[in-house]
Amino acid sequence: MAIAVEEKRQIFHLQGDNFSYIFHVMENGELGQLYCGKKIHTKSDYKNLATREQRNATTAWRLDKPDFQTDVLKQEYAGFGKGDFRVPAYQIIFTDGSRISDFKYSGYEINQGKNRLHGLPCAFEDSKDDAETLTLFFEDKNAQIKLSLNYSLFPHQNVIVRSAEFINNSSDWAALSMAFSAQLDLPDCRYDFIHFSGSWARERHLVRSRLRPGLQSVGSLRTASSAQHNPFIMLARPDATEDAGEVLGFNLIYSGNFLSQAEVDQFATTRVLVGINPQEFSWTMRQGETFQTPECVISYSASGMNTLSQQLAKFYKKHLVPARFAEKERPILINNWEATYFDFDEAKLLTIAEKAKEVGIELFVLDDGWFGHRDDDTASLGDWFADKKKFPLGLGHLSEQIHKMRLKFGLWFEPEMISIDSDLYKEHPDWVIHVPDRAMTPGRNQFVLDFSRKEVVDYIFTMMSKVIEETKLDYIKWDMNRHITEIFSTALPPVAQQEMPHLYILGVYDLYERLTKKFSEVLFESCASGGGRFDLGMMYYAPQAWTSDDTDAVERIMIQYGTSYGYPQSMMGAHVSAVPNGQTGRVTPLSTRASVAYFGVFGYELDITKLPAEELAEIKEQVSFYKKYRRLFQFGKFYRIESPFIGKNNTDGNIASWQVVSEDKKQAIACRCQILNHANAPYCRIYFKGLLPDQKYTVNGSTEEFYGDELMNAGYFVTQTIDAVEHAKRSADFEAKLFIIQAVD
Ligand code: GLA
DSSP: OOEEEETTTTEEEEEOSSEEEEEEEOTTSSEEEEEEEEOOOOOSOOHHHHOOOOOTTOOOSBTTBTTOOTTTSOBSSOOSSSSOOSOOSEEEEETTSOOOOOOEEEEEEEEESOOOOSSSOOOOOOSOOOOEEEEEEEEETTTTEEEEEEEEEEGGGTEEEEEEEEEEOSSSOEEEEEEEEEEEEESOOOOEEEEEEEETTEEEEEEEEEOOSEEEEEEEOSSSOOSSEEEEEEEEOTTOOSSSBOEEEEEEEOOSSEEEEEEEOTTSOEEEEEEEOSTTOOEEEOTTOEEEOOEEEEEEESBHHHHHHHHHHHHHHHHTSOHHHHTOOOOOEEESHHHHTTOOOHHHHHHHHHHHHHHTOOEEEEOSOOBTTOSSTTBOTTOOSBOTTTOTTOHHHHHHHHHHTTOEEEEEEOTTEEOSBSHHHHHOGGGBOOOTTSOOOOBTTBEEBOTTSHHHHHHHHHHHHHHHHHHTOOEEEEOOOSOOOSOOOTTSOGGGGGGHHHHHHHHHHHHHHHHHHHTTTOEEEEOBTTBTTOSHHHHTTOSEEEOOSOOOHHHHHHHHHHHTTTSOGGGEEEEEEOSSOTTTOOOOOHHHHHHHHTTSEEEEESOGGGSOHHHHHHHHHHHHHHHHHHHHHHHSEEEEEEOSSTTSSSSTTSEEEEEEEOTTSSEEEEEEEESSOOTTOOOEEEOOOSOOTTSEEEETTOSSOEEHHIIIIIOEEEOOSOHIIIIIOSOOOSEEEEEEEEEOO
16 A cells, blocks of 8 residues: 555555655644655654644644644645745635635545546546555535545655645635645755746756745746746755755646745745646635646655656656557657748648658648738638648648658647637637727737637637548647737626636647547647747647757757756657757757757758758758667656756856666667867766666777676766867867667677
């Protein structure tokens, strides 16, 4: 039993392979947190962990219990207004305006596995992986509201998935003004808060800073998880590294407004809260209605961040990504966007597809501009039918030609959007998100459809279905290119307007749910101006995501390195594009662009018809190289070796290296990128990871054989980058060296 219950003392011990999570029911009927950390024994009592002391100037629970002071105690899902002055996990507003809840424990149940949620993306258990779900029940008798706290334990990945559900059994309404998915109170504050922040084209850069008294948080109010802050955060001991030390990871299976927060209080304890951002949120439950929070994933590692990322990757593969794609090798694609932008017709696309086929590419993706009369970004979003001018024979005809070449065919959609210059807007101007009599704020010349309305989602579903059927589509790139302003629905009553951000996301999930069910073989890739909605909610439907609009190899090193902490490489769309790069103007070697992109779901984003013969030949080699090692690149165990983020490994951000290792550890590929070349540089070595210490390997086909322990502990000599200068007379900056490590039989 991975979940042990001490019935008499009401202690719950969730024990993963390497960690323990323990809490108990306190005297006041609420849950107290006892321990979250490296695995410890199960026993019948943890008096030491539950010890409390009376503190001055602190309120007590009752006159006869002066030492029971909630502000001093670690709790599991705290309310507000009864003496705990930290930020609470939830708050309910009642009809009389009061905001005090009093939930008392009433029982628990344990079920094997993990059920899916209805209407929300969630973790699941299809793989008989020993998951167990503990549900604890609470009731506020006075208010007649019930609360369930769900804990699903996935012991082998050291993951707990948490959520809360409120049920209003009273005859009055009650409104939630906040409802986090998880709270975790830790006994000290010796942690670094690590988060992944940036912007468009600069997503998920690692930021690490020491926890200090007060609130530290990242969040979004953009109705998208955002490129600015990702919901994934870590708390790491200050001495924790990639390969040692305690780390806790938190992520939300949700794509809308979120808040991931740590609060260090007066006693130097830490409260973590993860969930829907309370700003711009409220949810009214009428009689009999419920509210289910999204799920929060909590993972623990006692051996550093690589382990944490690896166990998360495994967890997502088994318990979050659609099972039919979880282990399926993803096709190498070519996307026409950077090759043509809006300027194409069938003939031009077919020449790109033909060349792509010649070099071994497997999927042709037609990006923005194929529908309505979209010749630039001012028109036609919402009109999901082929542009007759560009496709006089119809889109079905193009797709037939592509399929005849034995290429798969993919299309770009931006289902949530509408252009004023569109048939859809002429027919349904009220379907745009707006506040009547207020100006609408444009973003990329476009506006957003009110996905809280079922008829809107129904309409888009019908339009997309027709195209998918007509083209026998294999792949969809689902884009979302602006954030939501003037959030309001003309179809909702005033009291429900603050439900709109969550309702909107539920509408997005509804469309995803229906499309992925009806067209289960279609591979979805999510996108939001690049990596602006790179989250676990999306991953549940779309196993891959466009990591960033920035395809410059140097920038991508940081973006992919940062992303790798919380997301597997099989989720990261990574393409080779032309130089000078469209975002940075930088010219990097074709080989470097490919070497960085190999460590993701590989593809091309350039006009392949315009390349000189030698580059075309090089691309052909890259494609066959990737095919040879595709499983390793997409699903191998990912190790970060040297960080491009300054200050961690004496490289000042000039060097980055990472590695993938096969399941049996017999094969590995590492990449070492050097941004600027230096003359007469110091000697350096690369220290590979994750190999079998007693196994002999070769590196890049060397005649010398090396034991795994030598390669990991003594390292492998890295030669200077001088060849390029001497032979090709080109800059030797931006070099990526690949190391193919192969076990010797
Ligand atoms: C976004 C995407 C790009 C491309 C364009 C098309 O910016 O991130 O990859 O699809 O939209 O408009």
